[in-house]
Amino acid sequence: MKKIAIIGRPNVGKSSLFNRLIKKRDAITAEIAGTTRDVKRRTVTFIDREAMLLDTGGLDKGCELFDKIKEMSLKAAYSADIILYMVDGKSIPEDEDKKLFYELQSMGKDMALVVNKIDNDKMKENLWDYYEFGTGDIFGISVAHNRNTVELLEWIASKIPDSDIIKEDEELDEDDDITIIEPELDDEEFFANKTEHDEDDDGYTYWDEDEMDGVVVDDTIFGNNDRIKEFDEEDLNHIKIAIIGRTNVGKSSLLNALLGEERSVVSSVAGTTIDPIDETVEYQGKQLTFVDTAGLRRRGRILGIEKYALMRTTEMLDNSNMALIVLDASEPFLDLDEKIAGLVDSNRLSCIIVLNKWDISKREEHDKIIKEVRDRFKFLAYAPIITLSAKSHLRVDKLHDMILEINENYSQRIPTSKINEVIEKALRRHTLPSVSGQVIRIYYGTQYETRPPKIAIIMNKPSGLHFTYRRYLTNKMREAFNFTGTPVLFKAKKRGEK
Template structure:
């Protein structure tokens, strides 16, 4: 599959073109230079040919962060087969653009000069200024107004080999890609209504009631396994800023995939990358670091929304904590998102190479005390920077995925529940005897258990916790939440 890299200096419209070609608002766009920092990859279809599109960070220089972004973007260009070099058509050609363009030309790749922001016919004359780049393939377009992209798409199409055609019978029509308008992508008040706590000012989301599943609609049949789904594990890496999430992603992948910097909030747009490991596809998502509400700058508001969306689609979360510093209340708020989304979980104590090793028991106890709602999550100490014990994390992910996806037979469940009742009888409710008829698992990922009984409201939360503990003793549910639903017999 051919790789197409969109390259250029900051704020020329690279991410907007990326979104236009993938036909959805995938990459975060703004007027702030440096919004895109990592290389974002998505598969696209140009007419009937498939390609991999790369959105890169701006080719700027100055501080250490921008130097790293530029270096990673140029590496993406070197690996690409087709390069779209974008410039801002509203100004005069920049000497820095010419220098970078000439360097890319020497690589012998297919390269086009894309002059963006040619918003109307009067501005077409400005294209003549850019012919001094010495490029035959020059395209004047306006991404925001969806003008002039047909010729560009046709050029791209002609440089993708016929071997990448996905449907030989598809009608060969190059058309303007249509996606929703970019303006007013997010309303600030609506956004913060989801994430504000007026009392302490910390980011959080409200606890939601677990959906009331209709477990008897299919005659108590247990949900069938989807092998493809189970073999694909989607893992979100979450935590506050500067705890080492991007470093951990790079260590897990074995390559520099995400920009790492001491600048707080380096990652803005969530970056996902997949690897194959022991027959499983592991997709890691490096999400934006979360801060206190009062410290959130404009573009980070979009990042928070994307993080929430990623968690809704994930199976597992790696909650990354900085073991070299005291934990904060914000760490608990962030970890609460794992509980809210009912995800499998591993607690990662990062920066163990600079932490006080003699304090392990104290740190572990503090984690267990602060994160009681993640009592099921195992703890691993590692250093993403030195790769210490990172290799163990891959196998731990596979093991927890097994627990998260496992299905316990009804007979096994009932044997454990019956034994638990013999040891401690269900308390009565207003003098009425409470009976459990049987127990069955009706769904996986996470495991959901239906308790069929005469008085569902009589299942006190303390007895529910007791049954949970007994099931965890009998079966390996390490790393996964275990959900109960009390139902009447025949209840829908």
Template sequence: MKKIAIIGRPNVGKSSLFNRLVKKRDAITSDLAGTTRDIKRRNAIIINKQVELLDTGGLDKGCELFDKIKEMSLKAAYMADIILYVVDGKSIPEEEDKKLFYELQNLGKDVALVVNKIDNDKMKDNLWDFYEFGTDAIFGISVSHNRGTVELLEWIASCVPDSDIVKEEDAEDDVRIVKEEAIDDEEFFSQHSFSDQDDDDYIYWDEEEVEDDSVFANNDLIKEHDEDDEDHIKIAIIGRTNVGKSSLLNALLGEERSVVSSVAGTTIDPIDETIDYKGKQLTFVDTAGLRRRGKILGIEKYALMRTTEMLENANMALIVLDASEPFLDLDEKIAGLVDSNRLASIIVLNKWDISKRDEHDKIIREVRDRFKFLAYAPIITLSAKSHQRVDKLHDMILEINENYSQRIPTSKINEVIEKALRRHTLPSVSGQVIRIYYATQYETRPPKIAIIMNKPSGLHFTYRRYLTNKLREAFNFSGTPLLFKAKKKGEK
């Protein structure tokens, strides 16, 4: 499959073009320079040929962060087969653009100059200035107004071999995307206000309905595979800013996939990447770092909305904590999101190489004390930067997934329930005898157990907790929540 890299300076419309080509509002777009930072990859069908699209960060320089973004963007271009170099048609050609364009042409790849923001016929005259780049593969388009895209699509398709043609019944007519009604991302952002009030009791963003046609719709990035496929594990990497989530993703993948810098909030768009490990598909999603609401700035507010989507569609979460610093109340609130989504989970104590390792037992006790609601989550200490013990995390993920996906036979569950009842009988309620007839597991991922009773309301939460503990003693439910539902006979 041919790789197509979309590159260019900040704010020229690379992510908007990417969204058009993949036919959904996938990459976050805004007029803020540096919105795209990591490389976003998606498969797409251009005319009738399958390709892999790479959306890259802006080719800017200055601070540590932007230098790293530029480095990763150029690396993606060198690895690609086809390059779409996007420039802003509303401004005059930049000498730096010409220099980079010539350099990329010398690589012997198919390179097109895409002059974006040619929004009307009058602006077509601006195209003449860009013939200085010395290429015949020049396309004046307007992504936001759906103008001039057909010729670009046909050129891309001509660069892709016929061996990549997809079956007619599986293909969509990609030319139709130029007929779709344009969605003005800037208008969307202006219509959605977010509170900046500093509130210690809350984090993230205002709970607000996301419109069906918004730039955040249809972004279930890790929901593309079969939800019932137990061989596919979708893992969200979550934590507050600067705890090392992107470094952990890179270490797990064994390559520099996500931009890492000392700038808090480096990751904006969630980045997902799938690897095969011991016969399983592991899809890791590096999410935006979370902060208290009052500390969230600019485009981060919209990026953080994606984090909830990732958690809703994940199976497992790696809760990343900075072991070199004191834990914060915010860490607990973030972990609470994982618990509320009923995900399998692993607590990752990162930066162990620079922590007070001689206080190992003390740190573990503090984690257990702070995160009592995740008592079932195993803890691993590692260093994403030095890759210390990262290899152990892969195997731990597989083990936890087995626990999360297991189905216990009804007979074995009832053996445990009967022993528990003999040891501590159910207390009566208002003189009424409470009976448990039997229990059975009715769902996995996470395991859910129905308890059939004469009075479901009589199952007190303390007894439910007692039964949970007994089942955990009998079976390996490490890393996974265990849910109960009290029901009457015949109740669905």
């Protein structure tokens, strides 16, 4: 499959073009330079041919972060088969653009100069200035107004070989409307649906269990115990893994270490990752899709485009079935770490706690650090802990096998007979307490959903299943079956109740 890279300086409309071509708002767009930092990849259909489209960061220089973004973008351009070099038609040609254009052109790749922001007929005159680039493949378009894009699409399709023509039943509808969705929420509107809460002197936001129940972020309801994401049980070979944590704990470094290549921009600048970046690898017959999410900050420090990054992170969690909670083992843990882990628990994901930067932590305090993690994250007592270093790749190789094992636990279906053996033994040891003099009976239990395992307890009075007895049953199930790394959920029901 051919690779098409959209290259250019910051704020010329690369991500907007990317969104329009893939027909949805995937890449975050803003007027802030450096919004796109990592390379985003999606499969796109041009007329009747498929190709891989790459959205890259702006080619700028100055600080460490921008230098790394430029390096990653140029690497994508060198690996691409077709290059769309994008410029801002509202300004005069930049010498730096010419230099980069000639450098990429010398590689002998198919290359077009895309002059964006030609919003009306009068602005077409600006195109003449860009003919000095010396290419005949020049296209004056307006992504925002969807003007003059047909010729560009036809040119791209002409550069994709016949072998990449898609089957007839996969062709796009000619009437499909390609639109772009611009951000509409300001800071006040974004947080309008969140519950009121207090803020301690250290500036961190704290929620207790009651406050977390019903909190809404981007249509995701946290704390709703019966809200379980349904996955295709036949697709057990595809594991979607979100890498989550606060800023600067090493999430992007971990993604690169897991992939064995520099896929995500890494720098000392807090909040380097904005758009979630996903990459799929195959391991022992399984597809592992890792998603590097934006680092989460305390609410008072979420600025500008970071609010959209938070929305994307919650969306990724909602669509994942496993989370790697990354903690910085070289620094004291923060209450914010607990709140982030709470999002994973609320989404009922399988989970691994990753203690990163172990190579620079105080290893002699191993037991003390592990105990602190267990004390702080009691609600994730089922999650295994792995100590590693993403930078030096210490023990990163063990993480792949751990992911496969936990996916098996998360996806397993326990026979009804085995479940009832455990319930019967549990009842013999501790009977259910009566409620208002009424005897509470459990008739039987059966698993009716996986990912995570969800068990229905059929009773004469479902409200009589106290949370302490529910916890007791959970512990007995964990003793009988391997549920390491996965939550186990119970649903009390009456006979015949769906």
